[in-house]
Amino acid sequence: MSGPFVGLPTDGHGCAFSPDLDTPACGAPAVVHILSEAPGWGPVALESCDAHSDVARTAGAVIAEHVYGPRCPDDCWTATT
Numbered sequence: 238m239s240g241p242f243v244g245l246p247t248d249g250h251g252c253a254f255s256p257d258l259d260t261p262a263c264g265a266p267a268v269v270h271i272l273s274e275a276p277g278w279g280p281v282a283l284e285s286c287d288a289h290s291d292v293a294r295t296a297g298a299v300i301a302e303h304v305y306g307p308r309c310p311d312d313c314w315t316a317t318t
């Protein structure tokens with residue numbers, strides 16, 4: 238896997254950013270929800286706080302993103318189909 242590491246995919250609420258596997262995730266309230274295609278990883282949904290949104294966008298090819306809302310993280314990606 239290459240490129241910036243932004244932490245493990247999470248299914249909780251809060252920024253998923255962490256600088257490495259041994260460091261707890263940022264955990265700040267998520268303000269943006271980014272779906273990106275990470276090389277070697279596949280589609281990953283990232284919850285991110287404002288401070289880490291730029292990092293999250295560089296994790297892979299961004300497929301979609303929206304303001305983190307009450308339907309996140311489970312219900313939001315299919316809401317428009």
Ligand SMILES: [Zn+2]
Pocket residue numbers: 252253254263264265285286287288289
């Ligand atoms: Zn963060």
Ligand SMILES: [Zn+2]
Pocket residue numbers: 270303304305306308309310313314
């Ligand atoms: Zn969402």
